[in-house]
Amino acid sequence: MRDFSQDHRWLSINTATVRKQRGEDWPLLDILDACATRGIRAVSPWRDQVAAAGLQATAQRLKSHGLELSGYCRGGMFTYTDAASRQAVRDDNKRALDEACTLNAPCLVLVVGGLPGALAGKAAHRDIAGARAQVSEGIAALLDDARERRMPLAIEPLHPMYAADRACINTLEQALDVCDTLDPARSGALGVAVDLYHVWWDPKLHAQIERAGKERLLAFHVCDWLTPTTHLLEDRGMMGDGVIDIRRIRAAVEMQGFAGYSEVEIFSQGNWWQRDGGETLDICIERHCRCV
Numbered sequence: 269m270r271d272f273s274q275d276h277r278w279l280s281i282n283t284a285t286v287r288k289q290r291g292e293d294w295p296l297l298d299i300l301d302a303c304a305t306r307g308i309r310a311v312s313p314w315r316d317q318v319a320a321a322g323l324q325a326t327a328q329r330l331k332s333h334g335l336e337l338s339g340y341c342r343g344g345m346f347t348y349t350d351a352a353s354r355q356a357v358r359d360d361n362k363r364a365l366d367e368a369c370t371l372n373a374p375c376l377v378l379v380v381g382g383l384p385g386a387l388a389g390k391a392a393h394r395d396i397a398g399a400r401a402q403v404s405e406g407i408a409a410l411l412d413d414a415r416e417r418r419m420p421l422a423i424e425p426l427h428p429m430y431a432a433d434r435a436c437i438n439t440l441e442q443a444l445d446v447c448d449t450l451d452p453a454r455s456g457a458l459g460v461a462v463d464l465y466h467v468w469w470d471p472k473l474h475a476q477i478e479r480a481g482k483e484r485l486l487a488f489h490v491c492d493w494l495t496p497t498t499h500l501l502e503d504r505g506m507m508g509d510g511v512i513d514i515r516r517i518r519a520a521v522e523m524q525g526f527a528g529y530s531e532v533e534i535f536s537q538g539n540w541w542q543r544d545g546g547e548t549l550d551i552c553i554e555r556h557c558r559c560v
């Protein structure tokens with residue numbers, strides 16, 4: 269297992285972690301500057317942040333700082349109600365792939381979607397099995413586009429509390445079942461993003477990490493689970509402030525040969541987004557050394 273205690277060379281910052289400072293949007297290019305100043309070597313930006321900063325401007329700034337990506341957030345949202353929305357999803361995911369290529373991402377992270385319409389507050393139906401079938405079909409189609417571009421897809425299972433509105437793939441086992449069906453050769457084109465916030469509780473976690481193996485482990489996201497958690501989406505904890513046995517899970521992932529970045533991804537409306545962004549980054553570095 270790698271020693272993270274002496275430096276932060278394997279730390280990546282998911283830029284949602286500092287998307288706001290003191291409650292206001294912090295522009296992506298400024299975030300990249302602040303990361304580079306601190307010797308952070310990798311980031312994982314979100315599409316909306318890249319769109320606001322401009323794709324080419326983002327690519328240039330990454331290059332001028334020598335910053336790598338640990339992933340690109342995100343594609344997915346595959347579920348649909350009619351042929352037009354199905355095509356719109358496919359087109360949008362192709363654009364996400366192209367952006368990921370421009371930014372030299374190692375993978376496009378997929379949040380697969382829940383019941384269509386649920387995220388906007390009104391689910392079109394109650395058929396979660398049907399939604400899951402649409403997800404598999406959507407990933408299968410996108411996999412062809414991804415292979416053409418040599419951009420791997422990383423399915424991120426989300427905690428079951430998001431099954432209705434964000435992702436009906438909720439365990440690593442489910443995600444790997446899709447991988448095995450669509451990419452039985454384990455070609456490297458399809459794998460998973462293991463985000464501790466979503467999977468830490470799973471009694472099958474360690475067995476499924478072993479099943480995933482190096483070829484399927486494309487991204488590793490860290491934060492912590494607070495008790496109590498006061499918001500379903502935006503109350504993630506800083507590493508060390510919650511109940512996740514982070515080091516034990518990292519050891520399991522590295523045992524399989526994972527040697528990529530450990531990406532800090534914290535959505536925190538009430539705490540970390542209220543602070544100065546530089547302070548949040550400094551604490552990410554310190555906690556990454558001490559608790560990851």
Ligand code: ZN
Nearest residue numbers: 424463489533
């Ligand atoms: Zn994540």
